[in-house]
Amino acid sequence: MVVYTVGTFDLLHVGHLALLKYCATLGDSVAVGVASDEVVKLYKPNIPVIPIEQRMEMLQALCCVDIVLPYHELDYLTVCKQVKADIFVIGEDWGKKPHNQDVENYFNTAGKKVVQIKYSPRNSSTKIKQDVIAQLQVADAMR
Template sequence: MIVYTVGTFDLLHVGHLALLEYCKSLGGVLAVGVASDRVVNSYKPNVPVIPLEQRMEMLRALRCVDIVRPYDELEYVSGCKELNADIFVIGEDWGKQPHNLAVESYLRSAGKQIKQVLYNPRTSSTTIKQNVRAQSSNMGNFKVVNG
């Protein structure tokens, strides 16, 4: 059984790990699609902090991940077909955009499963970035002393 999930995976954190470990528990092979900067920039205001190749390298290093593949178009049907995915795992923010509806239709017609998961409330890349910005702005209040 092949489980497929997709995401940006910028600033890898425990929420990502929980998602990936859950996905792995659903089947024998876990394939992870990683959005290119161009894809991310098509739906988010900023490109990822970590370059695509480094995000993929970090995911490949995880025991629970078997396949890592980039995707450069905001569509998921081709990845599901290429991998012959049995289960496609999506996040709670999955909407009714045409690319989402297309993969849902394909999965239903192919007798495949789609599972929606809630995000781990412990952390997010956005929260990490906000914390770093806040700490950086607070650093302006400190005097650096050489010594």
């Protein structure tokens, strides 16, 4: 069975590793979709710090990941079909946006599964970036 998940994966951290390891327990292979900068701009205020090629390279180096693909549109269904995903893993903040509903409808109709996992705010690239900025501001103030 193929397990598919998506994300930005900027500043790879233990939350990402936990997600990917969990995906590996659900099937035979793990496919990961990595959001391009254009896609990230659609739902986050800032683009990633790490270029997409490097984010993909880091993910591919992980033993729990078998396939890494970029996606350039906010359309998860196309890649789900491309990798022949049996299970789609997504965070609990998934929501009911049209592109999300398309995936859920497809998986439900095809007898496949969408698995939502609990989001942990302590493991966030955004939080890491905020902490770095705060440290830089403290350092600047001390000069």
